[in-house]
Amino acid sequence: METLSLLAGGFAVALTPLNIALLLLGCFSGTLIGALPGLGPVNGVAILIPLTFAFGFDATSSLILLSSVYFGAMYGGRISSILLNIPGDEPAVMTTLDGYPMAQRGRAADALAISGVASFFGATVAVIGLTLFAPALARAAIHFGPSDYFALYVLAFITIGGISGVDPRKTLVSALLGLMIATVGLDPISGIPRYTFENYHIYDGVDPIVALVGLFALSEILMLLEKAAIDRAKPIGLDSWLPDVRTIWTTRWAILRGSIVGFVAGVLPGAGASLGSVMAYSMEKQTSDKDGTFGKGDPRGVAAPEAGNNAASGGALIPMLSLGVPGSGTTAVMLAMLISLNVQPGPLLFERQPDLVWGLVASLYMANVALLFLNLPMIGLFSRLMLVPTWALMPIVAAVSFVGVFSISNSGFDLQLMIAFGVLGYLLRKLEVSLVPLVLGLLLGGDMERNLRRAMSISDGDWSVLIASPISITLYILTTAFLGLSIWLARRDHKRTQIRNFEG
Amino acid sequence: MTVRLAGVAIFMIAALYTWYGRDYTASFGDVLGPSVFPVIVGIPAMILSASLAVFPTGQVQWPDSPHMLRQVAALAILLGYALLLRDLGFPLATFGLILGIGIVLGGAPLRAVILAAVFAPALWALFDQVLGLPLAFLGRWFD
Known part of the structure; x- marks a missing residue:
């Protein structure tokens, strides 16, 4: 009951005229960003984080704006998935x-409406789960000591790559590179400069936002330059924007199943939204694909992954808000947002800033409602935006990225650093190394080191303190189990491709 | 081959990182000191990158030389912007940036000029005048 009243308080925070205006603005511009080719949720939000400071709102309002941009961009990305076949x-x-086969058969409006309704229900399930479980986890996390936090960060880095089947060594190297970059600058405890090489620009360390914009937005320009200069295929046009309500109703069970599967996948460490949508889709295919219609434009094949993906992104907020440890790319960007707004997530956040936590949860929910109603009538506008050619869009993106980063420190050095991160991001993407662990290492490295050193101060240099509590032992066991599983999966995939290469 | 080279490069960086990290000495009252964490991070990074150099996975397709040339051109434009922004002022530098990147990405030069001529002042007006981020209209060279 207590959490329900807290959630009601959150809605009261989010329902001020300013916050509603920001929410609608965020949803609208987010959908724009998502619908534009070459701009996804991650690089869209990364570019906007520094600019949000310019508005001078408080943390809650800024957070509402940025998260509605995020959700809008995810929704806008659906439009290009369905009309262009480009996720x-x-x-x-x-x-x-x-979604794309449905659009090809002239049912684009239905597909878009289903994805909206399914997102909305997925988010609803996630908000309910978040309301129930996040405060409980935060209360449990109060008992975490510094050595437990250290163990938790180890778990987060091992699991962030997920069970995607990519070489786990690459993911770990990425996380370690992030941790290395995090140690650059003045050491927070002893105050001596590390890895600064007498360059006073980096005494404060590397600003995560500079890294984020470079890694995601600038590397995208370099990726685009690899391809031929021709523009993409034209999106499928819309005959009407009025969807068929009966079709949506037929997907109700798919939505429900997808939401629950997605939510569970989201809460688990290292899974996040991608796994949520994959699991929801494959489960729905197993349950309902009796006539072999999946993959050829079955409405349920749109509904299940959409519900799963949104339920998972909501579920992933649970470990991020209550422990301060994100489990996915989505929540890593959210964490960057929170840290840049000077908000430290973790168990104390629920006690000290309940307005912020529940205001955020309420606004996520409202963003989904807003997107559902905003997008139905305006879908024609957004689908026309997809015709904007890349050569005209990306220069503007570059200019806006520069302005954002320049506004943080007014230094040309940060701009050069951002370009360096752009090159690094491009090279790592070419090597199939995920960038999310690197960002996470950069964001959490300082805290990880501080907790380790605090634990060692308490024990007076005795390393056994790291495995002295049942919490940390449990976390290390989980870490080992996860590591074993991902190595096994990567080996199995490797063998399969070898066999396939051999046969083909 | 690329993955092997990348493994070697990351190994070198991690080794240098660990080597430098060892020398940061502790001040009093700090049990662990500032050098232990870099070593804890650096050594696994060395091991993992070495294993990637010896047992690489995945193939990397690099773009052909005309495309790579375009990437180099784009990087030169971006770097030029970072170096000249404060000398030229925001609208002029941004004009060059949008024009250059637009052409490198395959836009027709005349159209790119129009795009840059419209957006460079428009972005300045949006950020400086409307949003209140201080961006110089004319740079140091015009003082």
């Missing part, structure tokens, strides 16, 4: 499987 971000890949 805006990784979780949207599953939506193209049935």
Whole structure:
């Protein structure tokens, strides 16, 4: 009951005229960003984080603006998945499987409406789960000591790559590179400069926002330059924007199943939204694909992954808000947002800033409602935006990225650093190294080191303190189990491709 | 081959990182000191990158030389912008940036000029006048 009243308080915070205006603005501009080719949720939000400071709102309002941009961009990405067969971000890949065939058969309006309704229900399930479980986890996390936190960070870095089947060594190297970059600058405890090489620009360390914009937005320009200069195929046009309500109703069970599967996947560490949508889709296919219609434009094939993806992104907020440890790319960007707004997530956040936590939860929910109603009538406008050619869009993106980063410190050095991160991001992407662990290492490295050193101060240099509590032992066991599982999966995939290469 | 080279490069960086990290000495009252964490991070990074150099996975397709040339051109434009922004002022530098990147990405030069001529002042007006981020209209060279 207590959490329900807290959630009601959150809605009261989010329902001020200013916050509603920001929410609508965020949803609208987010959908724009998502619908534009070459701009996904992650790089869209990364570019906007520094600019939000310019508005001078308080943390709650800024957070509402940025998260509605985020959700809007995810929704806008659906539009390009369905009309263009180009997913805006990784979780949207599953939506193209049935969404694009539906659009090809003249049912684009239905597909878009289903994805909206399914997102809304997925988010509802996630908000309910968040309300129930996040405060409980935060209360449990109060008992975490410094050595337990250290163990938790180890778990987060091992699991962030997920069970995607990519070489786990690459993910770990990425996280370690992030941790290395995090140690650059003045050491927070002893105050001596580390890895600064007498360059006073980096005494404060590397600003995560500079890294984020370079890694995601600038590397995208370099990726685009690899391809031929021709523009993409034209999106499928819309005959009407009025969807068929009966079709949506037939997907109700798919939405429900997808939401629950997605939510569970989201709460688990290292899974996040991509796994949520993949699991929801494959489960729905197993349950309902009796006539072999999946992959050829089955409405349920759009509904399940959409519900799963949104439920998972909501579920992933639970470990991020209550422990301060994000489990996915989505929540890593959210964490960057919180840290840049000077908000430290963790168990104390629920006690000290309940307005912020529940205001955020309420606004996520409202963003989904807003997107549902905003997008139905305006879908024609957004689908026309997809015709904007890349050569005209990306220079503007570059200019806006520079302005944002320049506004943080007014230094040309940060701009050069951002370009360096752009090159690094491009090279790592070419090597199939995920960038999310690097960002996470950069964001959490300082805290990880501080907790380790605090634990060692308490024990007076005795390393056994790291495995002295049942919490940390449990976390290390989980870490080992997860590591074993991901190595096994990577080996199995490797063998399969070898066999396939051999046969083909 | 690329993955092997990348493994070697990351190994070198991690080794240098660990080597430098060892020398940061502790001040009094700090049990662990500032050098232990870099070593804890650096050594696994060395091991993992070495294993990537010896047992690489995945193939990397690099773009052909005309495309790579375009990437180099784009990087030169971006760097030029970072170096000249404060000398030229925001609208002029941004004009060059949008024009250059637009052409490198395959836009017709005349159209790119129009795009840059419209957006460079428009972005300045949006950020400086409307949003209140201080961006110089004319740079140091015009003082």
